[in-house]
Amino acid sequence: MMKQSPLIQNIKALLKEQQIRSHYELSYYLAERGFENTSQPQISRILKQIGAVSIKNSNGESVYTIQHELMMPTLDTQVKELVIDSHTNQFIVMVETIPGSADIIARVIENSPIKRLILATIAGDDNVMLIPSSIKSCSQIKEMIKTIFN
Incomplete structure (x- = not known):
């Protein structure tokens, strides 16, 4: 198969x-x-x-x-398929997910190397807001998100 x-x-x-x-x-x-x-x-x-x-x-x-x-996740859905896109405004990083998946993605992020660059992670229904420890690391966080979920 x-x-x-x-x-x-x-x-x-x-x-x-x-x-x-x-x-x-x-x-x-x-x-x-x-x-x-x-x-x-x-x-x-x-x-x-x-x-x-x-x-x-x-x-x-x-x-x-x-x-x-x-889009509805199934048992065959991989975590990386739950992420639609990520954006930054140089102060925060937003990770767009399919509805109902933000909590899962937030947990993955909090258990990854990105955690050391993040002050707070806030999950809604279809977005995860990442507040960096330093605004200088927004671009680096966004790139790490792409690496993990692409």
Whole structure:
């Protein structure tokens, strides 16, 4: 059985890069990336798991996009798949997660080498706010977040 993590990562990337209109089109692009034996039911399950929905693009065509509010973690979901992005304003670092995952991500961060650079970690539902011990370390913290969760 194929590992889901690389498959899910490739599906997410394709949905960001391409205007995917159907499961058939998605399976074509996946085959180009080395996932030749991806079944339609498997694609359908993954699209549902990652919160992909069909919307109308600017040309009026139905295309798939990911709506993070709909993504539901499963037992196969890896922790790094819970992080959407991270941002800094040079005073704090914000880690955006899928809904309901911020507490898990905060715990991972607090048990990582980043902890030594952080004064406080505050988790909401879909965001983790990291207050650095020094504002000089915001960029370093953001880069460490990317390393851990990418």
